[in-house]
Amino acid sequence: MSYDEKNAWVYAVVAIGGYAGYLAVILGRAQGVPLTTVAYVMPMILAVSAATAASIVGHIVIAAAWPKEAGRTDQRDKEIHRHGEYVGGMVLAVGVLVPLGLAMAEIDYFWIANAIYLAFVLSALCGTTVKLVTYRRGF
Template identity: 55%
Template sequence: MSSEEKRAWIYAVIAIGVPVVYFAIILRQVPSTNVADIAYVRPLFTAIGVAVLLNIVATIVAGIASPKEAGKKDERDKQINRFGEYVGFYVMSVLTLVPLGLAMAEFAYFWIANSLYLAFVLAALTSSVVKIVAYRRGL
């Protein structure tokens, strides 16, 4: 497994794990609390920060575990990365229509922010899954 494929797996796992914890903490408050009163900003920034930090640490650990592969990219890696990012871009572009629509309909900031975060998460996850499939089955 190339270092770039490992990075795609790391990114996919983090793109699932961190948001699941965040949404479990935040959305359990929705039935009993007015969404305007839910303190979601700090947990959202924390989730983003933790995801970035975990990605950096896990990538470094993966590089230390196989130093011969670390940082090496061939043409196939570049094409797969480009294709995954391309697909992720389109997913993000389509999904950002939801928070845009919520903003236009003047929904609470809670729903706008969380739908935008979910759009980022789904785009990142899609990008990673596309890369993993491309590595496993070919581009």
């Protein structure tokens, strides 16, 4: 497994874990009240911040565990990264249409913010999944 593939795994796990943690907090707070009344801003900020920090720590741990591989990237790694980022970008481009439509329809901020967060998470997961599948099966 290459250095970049290990980092892709970290990114996937962190994206899933961060969003799952956020959903657990929000759904836990929503017992008996409408979702739109739940305080979501601070949990969302904390989830994004914690995911960013966990991703950085994960990359540092991988670099420390495999120092000879750290920073080594060949042409295949570059192409896989480019392909995964392209797919992730396309998912994000389509995904932001939902919050845009919600904003135009003047829907509650809760739904707009959560749709944006979900679009970013789906973009990260799709791009990373493409990278991991490509590492395993090739182009």
